Amino acid sequence: MAMFVHLTPTANAARIRRSGIRATSHGRDGSRGLYCFPVLPSYTLTHQWLRELARHSGPRGLVAVHIRLPDDEPVTLGRYNGSPAATTAAEAVRRTAALDDPRGWEVFVPRAVTKREVHRLRAVKQVTGWRYFPDSNGRTPCTCFGCRVRGEYGSQRLRRRRPHPLDGPAPATPVLLRRIAAAGNPGDASQLTETLHWFGMRRRGPVDQLAHLADHPDPRVREALVRAVANWSTPGVTELLHRLTQDPDADVREAVESTAPEQQSQ
Incomplete structure (x- = not known):
């Protein structure tokens, strides 16, 4: 039997003790299963993924679930940014242990793990491992x-x-509005498109104070306006985009059509 460790939020511990580990992750081929790592002599290498996964685990941290799989269990093995190779559980352990640097490697089991295959759950040091990617420290x-x-x-x-x-x-909204005003009337196209770029990073904005740019003679400004407001939740965005669907420039109309479907259907 091959031994692996699966890291999961502490909140899942009770459910795993009752019924095992669900197949909630997606493999590179779209199959559902779970990610794990072979149990190696090195505690740090075995739990190397902990700090990276802990960035999204919730306030209670992670717990280590040790699982035993049959030696001939089909799995895939590969580095997080590479192409995984099909192999067996026992071979995945052997190959990982033989690597000069196994950091960033992972094993994917394309199925759920039953309660009987869960060997034990244990607390782990929440400061173990790397964040972002191996050797990221100092960069x-x-x-x-x-x-x-x-x-x-x-x-x-x-x-x-x-x-x-x-x-x-992005600069504050009042700063951006002053830049819009300073661009003149109808306004310098380069300055307006640059300012609209920053507006596009916001979730809401002053639609009523930007709507006049829909009549700007330069189509680059009108296209930039579409991309700036397309994802806003501010009232009036749908009406402005509908107006721009009739724009004489094909690039502007195409920009409207490429916006999020939920925005178009409102």
Whole structure:
């Protein structure tokens, strides 16, 4: 029997003791199952995923669930950013133990784990492992839209200290409105599109004070307006986008059509 450890929020511990581990994760091929890691002699390597997973685990932290699987159990093995290979549970343990650096590797079991296969649950040190990716410590964190985690502890302070040239944090709404006014009438297209880019990072905004840009002679401004307000929940956005569906420029009309379906159906 091959031994693996599965890390899960502490809130799931009682349910796992009663009925096992559900197949709630998705593999690279779309199959449902769960991720785990072989139990190695090194405590740190065995629980290396803990700090990364703990960023989304809830206030009570994580618990380690040790599971026993048959040696010939079909699983996949691979690094988190690579292509996993099909293998067996026993072979996954052997290959992982033979790696010079097993950090970032993971095993996917394409099914649920039964109560009988759960060996034990144990508390783990919540400071074990790496965050973001192996060897990330000492590297300057990236604050771009793709890398940052919304709502993560300290994320707003980090973005203010290291603002990204394209992804913010965005200036305050009054500052952006002053830039719109300073652009003139009808307004410099480059300055307006840059300002609308920052408006697009907000969830709500002053639709009534931007609606006049729908009549701007430069289609780049009208297209930027669509992308700025498309995801806002502010009243009046639907009417403005509907108006822009009749725009004479094809790129503007296409921008409206590519907005979220829920916005178009309102």
